[in-house]
Structures are given as C-alpha cells and as structure tokens.
Amino acid sequence: TIDAERLWDSLMETARIGATPDGGIARLTLSEDDRRVRDWLGAQCDALGLSMTVDEAGNMFATRPGTRADLPAIAMGSHLDTQPTGGKFDGVLGVLAGLEVLRTLDAAGYQTEAPLMLVNWTNEEGSRFSPAMLGSGIWAGVYSREYGDGRADARGDTFGASLDRIGYRGEAKAGAVRFGAMFELHIEQGPILEAEGIQIGVVQGIQGMRWFELTLTGTAAHTGSTPMGMRRNALLGMARVIEGIDRIAKAHQDAVGTIGFLEISPNSHNVIPGEVRATIDLRHPSDAVLDRMQAEVEALVQDAAGAVGLESRLEQISRTAPVVFDAECIASVRAGAQAAGYSTRDIVSGAGHDAAHTAAKAPTTMIFVPCKDGLSHNPAESAEPAECAAGAQVLLEAVLDYDRR
Amino acid sequence: TIDAERLWDSLMETARIGATPDGGIARLTLSEDDRRVRDWLGAQCDALGLSMTVDEAGNMFATRPGTRADLPAIAMGSHLDTQPTGGKFDGVLGVLAGLEVLRTLDAAGYQTEAPLMLVNWTNEEGSRFSPAMLGSGIWAGVYSREYGDGRADARGDTFGASLDRIGYRGEAKAGAVRFGAMFELHIEQGPILEAEGIQIGVVQGIQGMRWFELTLTGTAAHTGSTPMGMRRNALLGMARVIEGIDRIAKAHQDAVGTIGFLEISPNSHNVIPGEVRATIDLRHPSDAVLDRMQAEVEALVQDAAGAVGLESRLEQISRTAPVVFDAECIASVRAGAQAAGYSTRDIVSGAGHDAAHTAAKAPTTMIFVPCKDGLSHNPAESAEPAECAAGAQVLLEAVLDYDRR
C-alpha cells in the first residue's frame, strides 16, 4: 500500500519550486525552477539507488532493476514542467506517484520481474516552447533533435540553449532508452469523474485533435456613420462561426469544438471590426468523425463569410490522430482498480498527453483521477490527498499486475 | 470664391505636423505636435490681423470684426487634434476651411455685418484623454474645468498639466467667449454621400448615442476535456449578443448598433473563454427609438446569458441625446450650396462632433463633404481637393447668407 501522506508531502514540497502567490506554480520548462525540481527528483532517485539516464532532449529515466534482466522496463511518469498559470497536479502527480510506487516497493523489499522506470518528460506544456509534448515527441522520433533545439520562446531564447544552460542535456540519443510499457497517471483536466462521483478513470485513448486558424476580413469603419446595409463587419461573421462550431460539435456524439482565442482589429469602441482572427479546436476519438466535422466547419465558414460579405482564410495549423491505448495495459489498470476497491469508468482523454507519443512506440495507457471543477492550467487546480493516493495505489497495482502477466 | 489651391496647400502643410510614414497624422491632443499646429494657426490668424482669445480649456477663438459691434459673431471651425491613427481631414478641414473663408474675405476686402470667428476646439478626439469633445464640452458647461484638468492619459499624464506644458492655458473663462451661430464643416466619416454621388451633406442634426459595457461570465475550462453539455462558454453567449445587436439595429430604420471592442479571458487556444467583456454602441436620431432598442438589448442579454448559463452585467457608460440643428443655419447652408451650384442631400451625423455641444448654446449646424470609402480614423482617410474646396465654398456662402439675414 502506498503512503498517502508521503505522496502528499512530496507534492507540497515540489509545489514550492516556482510557487506563485495565488497558490499555483509557474515552473516553465528548462527554467531555473525546472532545474531545481529536476535536481530534487534526481536526489530522490539517488536515495532509492536508482540509475539515472538523461537523453539529449533532457528527458529523465530512472531505472530500478527487476529479477530478470531480459525483460524490458515497465515505465511510469509524466512531466514536472507547468503552465505559467499552472497548478500543483498537472503532470507533477504522474511523476511523484511513480516515485511513491518505487518508494513503497523499496520499503516493502518487493522485487518485480521486469525493471521499473520512472520518467520525467521535457516540455509537455508547450507554453514556453511550442509544440506541447516536445520531449516525448523527440524521444518517439516525431520531431528531430535539431527541430527541438531550434524552438524559440517569446524572448528568442531556444530550447537547445536553455537545456544546455540548466545542465540537463544528457548523453543518451533520443529513443535509445526503451521500455516495454508506459503507465501515465494524470488529473482528468475535465469534469466527468467528479460529476459522476467516480474515483478512477480507465483511459481508453486520446481523442484526435485538429486546430485551424481562421481569418475573416471585412472593412473597418465608423460605428456611428456607417449604415447597417453598407457594413462588412468581420466580428458579425465570426459570431456566426462561433455559434456554428458549437452547433457542429453538439451534433456529433462525444465531439468537442471551441474557439478560445480571438484577435480583433482594430478593437476600438467605435470602429466596426475590419478583421478578426481565431483558432478553432476540434476533437473527437474518431478520425472519420473529425473529417465530417472539418467539412462542416469549412461549409460554415463559407456561409458565414458569404452572408456578411467577408473574405475568409481557413488554415489547418495542427493535426493529431486519435490514439487507442493498449488493451493489456488497460486490463492491468482495471484489475488494479478492482484490487484496490475503487469505482471506475472508461474515459477518453480530451487533452493531449506524452502518452500519445509513447503509445506509438510501446504499449501505453493512462489512469485519471478527478480534479476539482475539472479545472487545470489554473492556480485553482485542485485534487484531494485521497484522490491522489487512489491514483498512486492503482498505478502500483497496475504495474504489479502487468509485471505478473 | 475661395482659393481651392491655397486651402489644399494649408491642408498639406499642417499634415506634416505629426505625419506618420503611412500617410496619416498622429497629432494627439495637447502633445508637442498639437502645440506646433496651434502655433501655426496663431501665426496665420496674426497675418490676417485677427484677435486671438484662448480659454482655460485651450479652445482657440480668432475674431474678425464686422461692421456692427452689437451683433454676436458667426463662428466657423472644428478641431486640429487627430486620432493616433488619424488622417489629414477629420477636424482639420473644418478649421482650415474657416481660415480659407477669412483669407478670401480679406483678399476681397469684404466686410460682414456680424464679426466672424474661427474656432479650434481642444481634444475632440478623446483618444488621449476621454471623453471625446472635451474642450467644447467644457466651453458649453457640460464638464467643469476641474473635471477636464483631472482627465489622465494612459501614462497618467493629465489634461491640465499637458495644457499648461504646451502653453495653451488661456485667460478666458470657459463659456465666456460667445458667438451667435456656429458652422462646422467636416468630412462625413461615412459612405452615404460618396455612394450617392452627392457633393454636400446638409446636416440636420446628430443622432443620439448610448454606450454600454457588457460582461459575460462563465467558466474557463479545457477545450479538450470539457464535454459540450458541461460548458459555460462566455464567448458563445457573446456571439449571440453580437448577432442580436446586429438584428435589433437592422429592425429599426436609420438605427446602427455595433460591438467593436471585445476582451476575452484568458484568450488561449485551448481554454474555453471564462469571461468576455464588450462595449455596445447604439445610435439613432430619436431618443424614443433608442429607448426601445435599449430594452431589446437588455432582453437579448438576459436571453443569451440564460441560454448558456452565464452571469451578465450590463452598464451604461455614456449617453448623448440626439441633437437637432438650427433651422436658420440649415437654411443658410442649403442656400449657400444652391448659390454655389452643388448637389445636396439632407443627412444626420452618425458620429459625435463639437457641434453637438455648441448646439446647446447657440444656433448651430454642420456641412458634410464625402470622404473616400467612408473611411476616417485611418491613415487612408481621403478627400479630393475639389471636395474640400466645395465644402469651404459652401461654408463661405452659408456664413454670408446667415450674415445677410
């Protein structure tokens, strides 16, 4: 049984590194605070006698040997970086629960057959250097080391230079460290488990995600002296697109669709908006449904722009295929939750995770625990000690179950 | 007959003061450039032997005596300040055309019965210090000198301190300088005259204007992991309000209604907007219609917020009653345009002007000339030399007609 208090103490201890006055964490990837939390993790792994390997993207892998050297490791982990307005649990819980599993086995003198591995991925958040999930993406070969090194933050500082500066450029080539399975524990970042009073989400996969940039162009003009019939109001066209996206998403079961970002020009009280730029975020577990949604959005944009007399430009800016997790890994999570006596529910991850990249290289799954009001990327992000402990316990049971198979 | 070339040369000469590389002018009120253009105007008035009075709000009044000392002056003028993205004509044309009228009469040795007066109002634009039309508002007693002095710009610099700094704090009390009528020539700032091929707009008044600030509050949450049925998307509610305002304005003849400004929080690609703030601008020549429109907007906001589960706060931030211009002044403009042989059309000003404040104190009207594509507050703001000359000629004829009555 994992030690709920020790896990919680570790969460609160690391939460001081990069703490913000409002109770959140701003621990941007490859910052000095990221170096400090990495050093802390390294020291904890040392204390357990684990061997640490860091790869050329700064991903950290700590290994505990099993009884059989011929078996590949079973990995656990997530990420220790946060959003600028991050909370104490997103990513951190997955790493510290993995650490707690290793501490528990150590205290119990339990030996697994396969080696166990604890992983801390670099730059999951993507808020300093885009794209998100960059470290795991380099590990999986989706991005090259050179591509990663060249990513620049808003001040022009690069990923590569920052990695060198904090001293976490490892010797291992990306992808050289291998494992036989990956279990990532994470807060749900959504409201479903909390709303249904369920303790453990058995994650089936990650939905596909397509992002578009939409620009509608009309004519900026005076709000007072331009008659309604002579306007080309770009914001009016965008309002119809915002409503249409909502309608399209609601028409497809399990779909979500959102405009979260708008840039209005000139954005002045008494000027009719001449140009509005937006990003559209469409997600669904099925690529076929995403194809249909995309076609509907394209028609919607045509209609809305046409009706208002606007020009439109719709560009796809990112596309991630749906991920289906490994059935054996899922079975181990289900068995683990059952052994520990927790209520479960199958769930598809709405958010992207490092597990999306590892799933392409090794059997992978995730375990979700509820978070208050479904909030994340927010200083108010919150999970109860008992909820975190439940997740760690299921992680332990799932890993042991997988090891026994 | 006015000298079209001399008028155009003056327009182009002043356009160099505060010129921007894109062909516009950024001559913010009470800036060093405002001082320079005021000095230039003072020198031109000196050359004509006019007597200059500056009041405590920096409004400039230059008087040319008439043959009868018992008659109040007939005033002409507008403003020399511009928007940060201003053009060469908004305001400037009204002042320089008045100057051209005085130059023409001087060259012709023509004496009016009433004195003539040229006025340059301080801070019409309101973009450095809100509200707009502040100088004429202080003159008319709508605002106190103390209120005006205390208005601060974005850097915390005040109107009063800036006025003192550029040396244009006059001795005259606000309102002490009186006149018997006011004629303000201005570009239309709208597309109607150009669309109909009309040379002169005979302005009947200024429509009423009500501004509101609307805040819709929902819940910021992850776009990927928050199901459609569990969202409180503030931007979705705002989209319905944007469409509804457009619908309401179109349902009332001669009404306009616009949302030109939005602030979205947190405005991030993958976060459902938790709060959206907007300003709503409603205008109509009749207060009774504005009352109905306002009631419809209040109901619209209730419905849109209710349907999406949002909280709403709707606050009126400004309200200007419709202004009906003086029938005698209008008759003089009509007679003047007829004498000069220009096509005319009655028109109501969609934009606010200093003439709204003078109308409360003295018979007032305005003369509009077309501007390219109805554009203003834009470096691309444009009017032809012949259009400017037509406006100045009608100003001359109208003032002489009024003087003869």
Ligand SMILES: NC(=O)NCCC(=O)O
């Ligand atoms: N877990 C997470 O928030 N990932 C960021 C990418 C996304 O899903 O929007």
Ligand SMILES: NC(=O)NCCC(=O)O
């Ligand atoms: N003339 C002018 O643009 N005034 C500003 C106030 C307004 O009408 O919106």
